[in-house]
Each structure stands twice: as structure tokens, then as C-alpha cells.
Amino acid sequence: MRATTSRAGLTLAAASLTAAGLLASALTPAPALAAWISPAEVVADVNELDGQTVTMVGEAIGDTMRADQDHVWINVLGDGTAVGVYVSNEDAAEVEGLGDYDRVGDRVSVRGVVNLACEQHGGDLDIHAVAPLEVLEPSAPIEHYVPVWEGILGAALIVVAGFLFRAYRARRLGWVEARRR
Amino acid sequence: MWIRLRIADLETIVHYTGIFVAGIGAVMVVPLATAVLAAEWAPAMDYLLGIGVALVVGLSMALVRPAQHRITHAHALMIAAFSWLACSLVAAVPLAFSPNYASYLDAVFDALSGLTTSGLTVVSDLDHMAYSHNMWRHLTHLIGGQGIIVAALSLAIGLRGGAFALYLAEARDEKVLPNVVNTARFIWFVTAVYVAAGTAVLFVLNLVRGMVLSRAGLQAFWMVIAAYDTGGFAPQSQNQLYYHSAIFEIVTVTLMMAGTLNFNLHAAVWRGNRKEIFRNIETRTLAFSILAISLIVSLGLAATQYYDAVPSVIRKGVYHVFSAHTGTGHQTLYPSQWAGDFGQLAFIGILLAMGLGGGMSSTGGGIKALRVGLLFKAISNNVREAISPRSALVQTRYHHIRDKVLTPELTVSVLIFFTLFVLSYVTGTIVGTGYGSPLMDAAFESVSASANVGLSTGITGPAMPTGLKLLYIVQMWIGRLEFIAVLALFGYVLTALRPSRTS
Known part of the structure; x- marks a missing residue:
């Protein structure tokens, strides 16, 4: 018992x-290390975040642009706002897919220092990465619906416009003749 | 007393507007070709439809028989005002079908903003926009910067008899060359030189920085058009900040300055008269104003805790003074930073630069440097008159291409335009605050719209109230045509609606 x-x-x-x-x-x-914020939040709260190290998650977009011999710029988009990330060549190596019309770019995690007005880069609001960019989700193609009806209607209208143009030219000749008389 | 328009007058207006609308349809072949080359099949359908709509509407209107006599000054004003609106409505058709615009009104907003080279935008998800749509948005800057009517004149399509009246109605001051068609062609020649040179430089820069060939070329072309035509659109949502490059900013500022200079000045320099740059009242006023406002903005930035270093003062301060004064609107700041981080004094400096504007007969907007210079001359003239003996004849001269005398009629004209611009700025500010925006933000956005600049504190966007969208559309339209044409159109419409006294 x-x-x-x-x-x-x-x-x-x-x-x-x-x-x-x-x-x-x-x-x-x-823990602060595990929390992440979006680029839109970085811009919205930049006064509080200035000089702090954050983890930002968003979509890598556009182009990888050379900044200097050892660094590149990668712009990261989230919630409608993109922020430039200054990152070393090695730390950017994992990022391959960049978002554009045809693709959703790599979803990346960026750990870096937020600068409201970066002294090194002429006062730009940017993030200097302090760790390799991590790809959370790889880039994927975007499927676009092709509205064929628009093309057919457009082509039909262009044919109609052809007839209108002929009529316009004929009328114009008539107006010129009338003016001469 | 307003002259009542007759049916024959309306027919003339409809006829010529139709020609311009059909012309917009013809230019849409460029984004269509871009769509095909980039295998963007959905936008290709949008442009097939856009071309079809523009051609059918335009040619149907052009079939209306114009009056037998020459285009009068009144006709020209009506045609200019009506054409810019009609062309925007048609240019918006392909954009309206893109997923980047929530409604047709949003597409019209961007089409008109593009044509008037304002650069304010309500686009969403710009970073995933099709190349063809971006091509069209930037081409609207190119067409509108030089002028829809100038574009038609340069091709000499159906505008004989009254071409000069039409040219003036599009907010131009005088002919560059004796023949108005040659003047229009010269404007396009100057544009081609700057756009080709600028695109080549930025293309190489983009390649060196690691962009792929197609993107390097397209981004260079678009940013050059937007800078030279003082437009302000960009293919990425961060605008100029996307490029993170001081060289890119230097090249585009050079193009902004070239774009905001009077085409008459370009012609004088082209003829070898380089001294004209230093003698011209307009360039002197512009130089003085840019210097003075740069000083104000620099002092303002130095007082902030963020932008007090010299590189920041130049790249955030002076760069935006040029962008605002030339009426371009490219920015390397986030909209939310204007009212807070930038500092109040610097903010007011940028507001002033936007309001004053660039050169007459240029791609720039605002009150215009020539008028500002003449206004100061008129003030000086009045002071001199006040302290001179009553019998003294006080005369003020100024140099603009040639030596001229400041007449009372010219002074009145300058004051009228000055008043109209200020009224427009104030009205937009009042309405903006009525919609709940802070006063200074509303003033910034209103001046930006009326002066066709495009800098934004963030009020302008897809979620903006419909009333504000309509207000800024009217401000951009009326500001680009410098009021008279649009006010004349309103006047004639009101007269037409009023019952006739003779009946």
C-alpha cells in the first residue's frame, strides 16, 4: 500500500x-537567436533595430551584384519590402535561385547587423551579414495562366483596325482633295 | 465669356486625339516583342489585346472628319488635354490585365504617372513583374517625357496645319528650330544620344557587377529612360536603392540634369554656343537653387544622428536634391524614412526642390526655373522702380537664348503660373490631410504629384483610398500640361453643359 x-x-x-x-x-x-523577422519589419522598426544583430527571412530577388572584391549585394524581399544584404562571396555561395517574373527565389535566412544609415555604404539602410546565408526553401518556378481569349480578341481587333486604317487613308485622301478644290 | 464649341470643333478634337491614341497602340508593339522574346505568354496576350483596343478606338476616332480650317489655339489646348487623358486610359489596358495591378484605376494611375513622367506608383509585387510590363511602364516615360504630340510631330503624321499650336499646347515655350517638325525631331535626336550613351555606360557597369546579359541591358535601358525623362519608375521595388552603387547614382544624376535642361539650351550647345549654359537665366537659377537647397538639406542632415557623415550627406542629401529639383523622383531611401530619419529641415529642402522644378521645354515638372528666375527679376525690378525718381524708366533685361526685356505681361504670366502651382500644391495637401495623412506627408505627396516628381512618403500605394488616387491623377495630369490646357477643357465642357442664351 x-x-x-x-x-x-x-x-x-x-x-x-x-x-x-x-x-x-x-x-x-x-531565445533571440531563434526568432526571425521579415524585411518589412526591419524597415518598419529600423530605429529600434539599428546596430543590432537580427535574423531576417525572405526571398532572394533580382540579381547578385558585386559590391567589392570580397562581397556581393543580395536583395531580400518579404511582406512587400526588400532590403539589401551585404554579404561575403563565401557566405552567399549557397544562394542560387533569385526571384523574378518566372521564379520565386530561394527563401533565405540572413543573420546580420542592421544599419539604418550605413556609413560604409553612403547612408543606405542595409544589413551586413555575419553568417552564411542559409537556404530554407529552394527557388521554384511560377506557373502563369495564359489568357488565350485575350489574344484571340486582340487579334480580331487588330484585323478590324486594319480595315479602319484602310478607311482612314481613303477618307484622308478625300479630305485632301476637298481642301484642294 | 467662353466660346461655345461647335460640333465641327468637337470633330476636330476627336479626330486628332484618335491619331494619338492609335499611336499609343503602335508603340505597344515594343512590349509585345519583349514578351515574345522573353517567352512571357500571358503578358503577350495582354499586349495583343492592348494594341487591338488602342488601334480600334484610335482609328475610329480618327475617322471623324476634322474641320477644314487650321487647328486654332483653342483646338490645340483641347486636343492636348483630352489626348493625354485618352492615351493614359488606353495605355492602362495591358497593365490592368497584369496581376501587379488590383484594378483598372490602379493601371490608369500608373499609365498616367508614366506618361506625365511623375513616377508615383500603385503597383504591387514589382519585383516579380514581367519584363514586358516593365518595358511598357518605362516606355510611357519615354513617350510622355518628350511629349505625345512631339512624338507624333516628329513622325509628321496627320498633324499639318496647326502643328505649332499643338506643340505649344503641350507646355512648350518656343520652337528650337524654325520648323516645328524639325524641332520635334531634334528633341528626339537629343534624347536618343543621351539614352544610348547612358544605357551603354550602365550596361557595362551592370555586367561588371555580375548581372546576366539580358538583365544588365534591360535594367540599364529602363533606369536611363526613367532618369533622363525625369520619370522615376524603376524595375525593382527598392527603386534606385536596389543597385547599392555610387557610380550608378552619379550616372543617373547626370542624366537627370540633362533631361531637366531646356531643349533650346541643348540646341544652343549643339550649335557650339557653350557660353549659353553660363549666361542663361534658367541654368543660373537652377544652379543657384540646387546649391542653396543642397546647403539647406546638408545642414538638416548634419543635425540628424544618422546622416551626418560626408558620404551620407552627398548620397542621401545632394542626390535627392537633384532627384527632386529635376522632377525625377528616384530615391535611395525607404518612403517611411522621409518624415522621420531624414530630419525636418532636410525634408523641407526636398519639398522646396520638388515645388520649384526643372527647366521649361524639358522633361521636368514643377513651377520651372525660368519662371522662378523671372519672378526674382520682377521683384528686383519693382524695388528698383520704388527707389528711382518717378521720371526714370526702369527696365529689366534677362538672357534666355537671346537678350530679352522683362515686360509687365510676362511678369503677370509668371505670377499666374506660380499661383496655379501653389494652389494645386495646397489643395492636394488639404485633401490629403482630410484623408487622415499627417500634414507634412500630405504636402510632400501633393507637391510630388503636381510637380510630376514621384518621391513618396508612402501615402501612394495600392491601398490608398480611391479619392486620393483620383486626386493625384488630376494633379499629375494638370501639372504636366501646366494647367491652362486642362482648365480650358473644363471651361469648355461647363460652357457646353450650360443652356444657350440665344435659344
Whole structure:
């Protein structure tokens, strides 16, 4: 009986500890390193974030542009706003797919220092990466619906325009003749 | 008393507007070809439809018989005002079918902003826009920068008899060459030289920086058009900031300056008269104003905690003074930074630069440097008159291509334009604040729209209220044509709607 009580007590204690642990983990804020923000949030909260190291997640877009011998610029888009990331050639090596009309670019995680007015880059709002850019999701093609009806209607209208142009030229000749008379 | 338009007058207006609308359809072949080359089949369909609509509408209007007599000054004003609106409505058709515009109104906003070389935009997800749509947006800058009517004149299509009146109605001051068709062709020649040279430089820069061939070429071409035509559109949502390059900024600022100079000045320099640059009242005013405002903005930035270093003062301060004063609107700041991080004094400096504007008969907007220079001359003239003996004849001269005398009529004309621009700026500000925008943000956006600049504090966007979209559309349209043509159109429409006294 005592043994049973003792076992039940242990079970209860273990359950309480587990529950307390779960509660504590739910209430404790996640470590800053694990949290990430979007480029739009970087721009919106730039006064508070200036000089801080953040993890920003977004879509790599456009072009990889050489900044200097050892660094490139990669622009990262999220929530409608893009932010330039100044990153070393090695740290940018993993990024291959860049977003444009045909593709969604690599979804990348950038760990870097936010600069509201970067002294090195003429006052640009940018991020200087301090770790390799990590690709969370690779680039993927975008499928576009082709509205064939628009093309057919457009072609038909162009044919009509051809007839109108002939009529216009004929009328114009008539007007010129009338003016001469 | 307003002259009531007769049916024959309306027929003339409809006829010539039709020619311009059909011309817009013809230019859409360029984005169509871009779509085909880039295998963008959905936009290709948009442009087939756009071409069809523009040609059918335009040619149907052109079939209306114009009046037998020459185009009068009144006709020319009506045609200019009506054409710019009609061309924008048609240019918006392919854009309206793209997923980057939420509505036809949004597409019209961008088409008119492009044609008037304003550069304010309500596009969404610009970074995923098709090359062909970007090509069309930037081509609207090229067509509108030189002028829709100038484009037609240079091809000498159907505009004989009144061509000069039409040329003037598009907010030009005088002919560059004795023949108006040759003047139009000269404007396009100057444009071609700058666009070709600028594109070559930026293309090489883009290649060196690692862009792929096609993107290097297209991005260079678009940014050059937007800078030279003082437009302000860009193919990426970060605008000029996307490129993170001081050299890119230097090249585009040079093009902005070339674009904002009077075509008459370009012609004088072309003829070998380089001294004209230093003697001309307009270039002197522009140089003085840019210097003074740069000083104001630099002092303002130095007072901020962010942009107090010399490279920042130049690349954020002086760069934006040029962008604002020339009426371009390219920016290397985020819209939300204007009102906060930039500092109030620098903000006011940029506002002033936008309001004053660039050169007459150029691609720039705003009050214009010539008028500002003449206004100061008129003030000086009045002061001199006040301190001179009553019998003294006080006369003020100025140099603009040739030596001229400042007449009372010219002074009145300058004051009228000055007042109209200021009224437009103030009206837009009041309406903007009525929609809940902070006063200074509303003023910035209003001046940007009326002066066809394109810098934005973030008010302009797809989520902007419809009323504000309509307001800025009117401001951009009226500002590009410098009020008189559009006000005359409103006047004639009101007269037509009023019952006739004789009936």
C-alpha cells in the first residue's frame, strides 16, 4: 500500500514536473537567436533595430551584384519590402535561385547587423551579414495562366483596325482633295 | 465669356486625339516583342489585346472628319488635354490585365504617372513583374517625357496645319528650330544620344557587377529612360536603392540634369554656343537653387544622428536634391524614412526642390526655373522702380537664348503660373490631410504629384483610398500640361453643359 502510494506519489510528482516544464517553456520567450523577422519589419522598426544583430527571412530577388572584391549585394524581399544584404562571396555561395517574373527565389535566412544609415555604404539602410546565408526553401518556378481569349480578341481587333486604317487613308485622301478644290 | 464649341470643333478634337491614341497602340508593339522574346505568354496576350483596343478606338476616332480650317489655339489646348487623358486610359489596358495591378484605376494611375513622367506608383509585387510590363511602364516615360504630340510631330503624321499650336499646347515655350517638325525631331535626336550613351555606360557597369546579359541591358535601358525623362519608375521595388552603387547614382544624376535642361539650351550647345549654359537665366537659377537647397538639406542632415557623415550627406542629401529639383523622383531611401530619419529641415529642402522644378521645354515638372528666375527679376525690378525718381524708366533685361526685356505681361504670366502651382500644391495637401495623412506627408505627396516628381512618403500605394488616387491623377495630369490646357477643357465642357442664351 505504502509502495503503491509512493509510486502514485512519484507518478504525480513526475506529471507535475512535466506540466510545469511545459508551462515554463510556453511562457519563457524563445531565445533571440531563434526568432526571425521579415524585411518589412526591419524597415518598419529600423530605429529600434539599428546596430543590432537580427535574423531576417525572405526571398532572394533580382540579381547578385558585386559590391567589392570580397562581397556581393543580395536583395531580400518579404511582406512587400526588400532590403539589401551585404554579404561575403563565401557566405552567399549557397544562394542560387533569385526571384523574378518566372521564379520565386530561394527563401533565405540572413543573420546580420542592421544599419539604418550605413556609413560604409553612403547612408543606405542595409544589413551586413555575419553568417552564411542559409537556404530554407529552394527557388521554384511560377506557373502563369495564359489568357488565350485575350489574344484571340486582340487579334480580331487588330484585323478590324486594319480595315479602319484602310478607311482612314481613303477618307484622308478625300479630305485632301476637298481642301484642294 | 467662353466660346461655345461647335460640333465641327468637337470633330476636330476627336479626330486628332484618335491619331494619338492609335499611336499609343503602335508603340505597344515594343512590349509585345519583349514578351515574345522573353517567352512571357500571358503578358503577350495582354499586349495583343492592348494594341487591338488602342488601334480600334484610335482609328475610329480618327475617322471623324476634322474641320477644314487650321487647328486654332483653342483646338490645340483641347486636343492636348483630352489626348493625354485618352492615351493614359488606353495605355492602362495591358497593365490592368497584369496581376501587379488590383484594378483598372490602379493601371490608369500608373499609365498616367508614366506618361506625365511623375513616377508615383500603385503597383504591387514589382519585383516579380514581367519584363514586358516593365518595358511598357518605362516606355510611357519615354513617350510622355518628350511629349505625345512631339512624338507624333516628329513622325509628321496627320498633324499639318496647326502643328505649332499643338506643340505649344503641350507646355512648350518656343520652337528650337524654325520648323516645328524639325524641332520635334531634334528633341528626339537629343534624347536618343543621351539614352544610348547612358544605357551603354550602365550596361557595362551592370555586367561588371555580375548581372546576366539580358538583365544588365534591360535594367540599364529602363533606369536611363526613367532618369533622363525625369520619370522615376524603376524595375525593382527598392527603386534606385536596389543597385547599392555610387557610380550608378552619379550616372543617373547626370542624366537627370540633362533631361531637366531646356531643349533650346541643348540646341544652343549643339550649335557650339557653350557660353549659353553660363549666361542663361534658367541654368543660373537652377544652379543657384540646387546649391542653396543642397546647403539647406546638408545642414538638416548634419543635425540628424544618422546622416551626418560626408558620404551620407552627398548620397542621401545632394542626390535627392537633384532627384527632386529635376522632377525625377528616384530615391535611395525607404518612403517611411522621409518624415522621420531624414530630419525636418532636410525634408523641407526636398519639398522646396520638388515645388520649384526643372527647366521649361524639358522633361521636368514643377513651377520651372525660368519662371522662378523671372519672378526674382520682377521683384528686383519693382524695388528698383520704388527707389528711382518717378521720371526714370526702369527696365529689366534677362538672357534666355537671346537678350530679352522683362515686360509687365510676362511678369503677370509668371505670377499666374506660380499661383496655379501653389494652389494645386495646397489643395492636394488639404485633401490629403482630410484623408487622415499627417500634414507634412500630405504636402510632400501633393507637391510630388503636381510637380510630376514621384518621391513618396508612402501615402501612394495600392491601398490608398480611391479619392486620393483620383486626386493625384488630376494633379499629375494638370501639372504636366501646366494647367491652362486642362482648365480650358473644363471651361469648355461647363460652357457646353450650360443652356444657350440665344435659344
